[in-house]
Amino acid sequence: MALPLPLALSDTIVALSTPPGAGAIAMLRLSGPEAISLTDAVFAGKRLRDQASHTLHFGTIRDQDRILDEVVVSLFRGPHSYTREDVVEISCHGSDYIVQQILALLTRRGARLAEAGEFTKRAFLHGAFDLAQAEAVADLIAADSALSHQVALQQMRGGFSQELRELRGQLVKFAALLELELDFGEEDVEFADRTGLVTLLQEVQTLVRRLLRSFELGNVIKNGVTTVIAGKPNAGKSTLLNALLNEERAIVSAIAGTTRDLIEDEVSIEGIRFRFVDTAGLRDTTDVVESIGVERTKKRVAQAALLLYLFDITSTTPAEVQAEIEALNPGRLIPMLAVGNKRDVASDEEITAFQDLPDTVLIAASRGDGLDELQQELLRRVRGEGLDRTGSATIVTNLRHARSLEKTSQALDSVLTGLGQGTGTELLAADLRHALAALGEITGEISSDDLLTSIFTQFCIGK
Structure with a gap:
């Protein structure tokens, strides 16, 4: 159901919907009651008001007798458009000058420059989709990995919203019965079966908690995993970074203390984005610059989502690694994995000493040996139990x-x-209303202007 519409929806808005800057093509979008007539006034070609929806038309944009550009106009009549209003999209040559000239011409004719996210906000207000789906549009635009794209697309198409509607629908039925009891309070009757209500609430709570647990993985999919590579000098941290990135990103040298500052880069592993941070080797040093690098390493470790502690199998013992x-x-509060390097030059005895060390992978970073196993261990730590099947789960x-x-959940x-304490119907109904309101906030069934402003101002202007 569409929400009550604000007066601003009577405006016709316009914005550049492609990235700014020179390019082959730029696209300007208009939406609103005068989108077609405004474009008709500056378009030399077929009369758009006489054309069918979802059609393309070639012509020129003119400012009186001056031709600004040759364009292709796409026509979408409401409600069969993105915003459910009349929408016109003008594809012109991708010159900043041309774009600004056309925008200025349309605004002089009566269009208003769109605010950030205003096209999607109008789609939401007209009932094209709910608030969770609208937010997924922004996530889809920002998706930079296979999994973030997959999850955003699933949410934009209503997968998450449908699950919430089913949860909310079950609660609404019992909430209605409790409200009915309040209407007949003086007669001391119970319309809602308390046993059935407990069973239902437990089922709903289980689903809500499953969704909450999924946020840990969802946050990783959306924002990536900051993974700090730490260890002593010459353990092979820069070599490992280069191997993971499959490029020579960091300088590799036999001289201890080569890395003085943080080196960061990203790589996607099976759709999950990892941001690897190569750090200065951890040791006591009198070198002022190197000591600053060591301090930065410790601070970055404290901020890490995941820690890779890299050590040289040939020059340390299991007890020393554990102490380091x-x-x-301390207490392994930061999720971590110990990585033993240089197994290609280690003796059988040295390798055997570390094979039984918990949470440890042995590799040869310079040759790429063991990297597949390392990547799988990283994924296991990120995904967690029961969160591996992202294809079907919300x-x-x-x-x-x-x-x-x-x-x-609260x-x-x-x-x-x-219910367990025999609380009165009025208090039960109030708590149930709070649960329904919280679920309604997600999809926008219950929303405020401040909330909508906060959400849609994070969008790009032309969306």
């Missing part, structure tokens, strides 16, 4: 959604506690 890890990551990637699900806990 504990000093760098994954929560949005912090706002996760916070609303937390509020839903409200459901209150209802379940109240």
Whole structure:
């Protein structure tokens, strides 16, 4: 159901919908009640008002007698358009000068420059999709890996919203019965079966908590994993970074302390984006510059989502490695993996000594040996138990959604506690309303102007 429409929707808006800067093609989009008539006034070609929806038309854009450009105009009549309003898209040559001239001409004719996200906001307000789907549009535009694209596309097409609607629909039925009991409060009757309500709430709570658990993976899919490579000098950290990136990103030298500052780059492993950070070797040093690098390493480790502690198999013992890890990551509070390097030149005895060390992978970074195993271990630590089948499961990637699900879960806990303690119908109904409101915030069934402004201002202007 479409929401009540604000007065601003009577405006016809225009914006550049392709990235700014010189290019082969630029596309300007208009939406609103006068989109077609405004374009007709400056377009020399077929009369757009007489043309069918979803058609293309070649012609020129003219400012009185001056031709600004040859263009192709795409015509979409509401409600069969992205915004469900009349929409016109003008494809012109990708010159900043041409774009600005056409924008100036259209605004002089009465169009208003669109605000950030205003086209998608209009689509939402006209009921083309709900708020969760609208936010997925921005996520789809920003997707930079196979998994982030897959999850955003699934949400944009309504997978997450459908699951929420089913949860909310089940709760609404019982909430209605509780409200009915309040209407007949003086007669002391119960329309809602308390046993059935407990069973339903437990099922819904299980689903809500599953969605909340998925946010850990969803956040990784959307934002990537900051993975710090730390260890002593000459352990092979820069060599490992180059091997993971498959390029010579960091300088490799036999001289200890070559890396003085942080070197960062990204790589996608099976659709999950890892941001690897090569750091200065950890040691006591009198070199002022190197000591600054060591301090930066320690600070970056504290901020890491995942830590790779790299050590040289040929020059250390398991006990020393364990002590070094504990000093760098006390209590192993930061998720981590120990990586033994130089197995290609290590003796059988040296390799055997580390094979039984927990959470350890042995590699030869210079030859690429063991990198596949290392990557699989990284993925296992990121994905977690039960979160490997992203193709069918709904994954929560949005912090706002996760916070609303937390509020839903807390409200459901209150209802379940109240049922166990024999709490009165009025309090049960109030807690159930809080749960419904929290779920409604995700899809936009319950929203405020401030919330909508906060969400849509994060979009690009032409979307």
